[in-house]
Amino acid sequence: MGHSLKKSGLRQTRYGSGSFSSTYKFALLISLSRLAIEKGQDSCEGLALEYTDIAEKFIELYWKQAVPYTFNDEGQLILNQNNDKQAEIVNQIIKLRKIYSSLELLRRDSEEWLTLLKEVECTVKKMPVRYLQNINGQNFEFLYPLDQCGKQLILLPQVMYCLRQFSEIIEELCQKRWIDYIRKNSTNAPILNQLPNLEQFMFEPSRNQLNAVASVLVELQECKCFYCNKKMRKGSYAVDHFIPWSLYPSDTGHNFVLADSSCNSKKSNLLASDEFLQKWQERNEEQDLVIVDRISVLGFLTDKERSHKVAEWAYTHAKENNYQVWQG
Template structure:
């Protein structure tokens, strides 16, 4: 980061403003007036979009409702499938205290027609229709109620009046969402799980079950086999990190920007690695050397990656992936994260990497 960047960034919120923002988020999540899990999904969706579409400035950001809807479908798809919890019949989680939430019913209809979210996304006409319908629910329900703190509306994220065509985040909100994304994700997931667990309609089946967060929020492994088939050719059967041959070893698809940091699948983020590197890299960011290698690979093979991996149904957009990476490495520098150097070595990432 140079001197010039400092000048551009001068509309950033003050530490006091950032703290107040975080307190507001906490109040939203503690408010006991939820009747569905939409609010969690909305907060997570706008946070992820602030990373994908925004930058580290105090500027306002406009979000398309169709993009928010896409994130909603991503979040709810797996949770809308029947799941075999212990000795009970396959059970679908109730996401609302009353009738099943509308978005869930719509996703369930889609699931009767398409086996995977990837297949649904490939049918562009169907996919747009589903997004439009989810977008309209999002606009009418959680967008209206999200900023209700125990009965009182406090507009600190966006103004409803200005958000008819697209959701317009107030200045400084994008910055705070990007800054606190890991905290917001974790708080939302915890509260979401609590809501589902305590919902009377789920209580009998879910009471005491330990693996709920795995089912609700872990990445889906469904399509990764096919991603691996493509990557093994692209990488000429070599581990992305250590370069050793994958011929006689087990391999895995790794999220280059770790899932723990940014829990969404994007096509360019996948690399194929051997078992050893996979377990050693674990949840760490890879060092700047690997970052360069990843950026180069993506530029060089952008067309093939986009064509092949989007065909498997993943969102595949070079710009979007690289903006997420920019955000992640900036966070790592500011917060002195350890990065993985290969093998057993790690170091703290510093400025000017």
């Protein structure tokens, strides 16, 4: 199954960008990979995914991209995600961003949030779920059976395991091809052709968001480094993704810790040792309500169980593949 996943699905991503009508297929593959980590386990069983969860992932991915990309200090452009008119999901989010300054504020308006989820669910079912496995006009059901995609999307046996094992490759390829698609899109190309890489704008948290997170963590950690426990001076610390961004490029509030510049630099994109994992889990248990209350309003998902599930996957994955671990 791993061979067929790479041969069929990722080959389509590689050669299909010219025939894709929107970026939805990239978003769907990324969403399935992340949900396999958050909801699944390392087994060869199938996995039933709720469309609500898939829709939430789509909203998280497109929320950041539904604001104008600023270039040359003057021009602005909302990236077109479709070969023709703007992708419908992006249009829906653009309207809501005028009302809600953060994704978490939108989530707190339960009526509006549920309405958006339902609308995105319908679009996901109608478009990328139906066409993701279509190659040259023919469906190859190597990820999920289309005739069973009514109320849930059912990943075929072994697919969950493969998505978890190859998640880093899937993320890297999908993001790269997504960026290429945006850059070459006929409505974006005249402006973006000569501009720097779009990766930071499209997929990474903004510096302002991380600065706001730092202000919360300074109080939470009494301005001490999470790793060495030494007092830090203002400006000498950085927000660290405890589970490195390179392993799981999606932000959750419980994943942030504050580290001094030295520890942050040395840890880099490595996992910290088991003693720090235990300390991080205990911090999240003790400070859960504070994290939910203060970091969620900054626009980050704050789901402790989801964060710990990702950590469980990351550490298991690291041990199986003999990844280097930072000892502190």
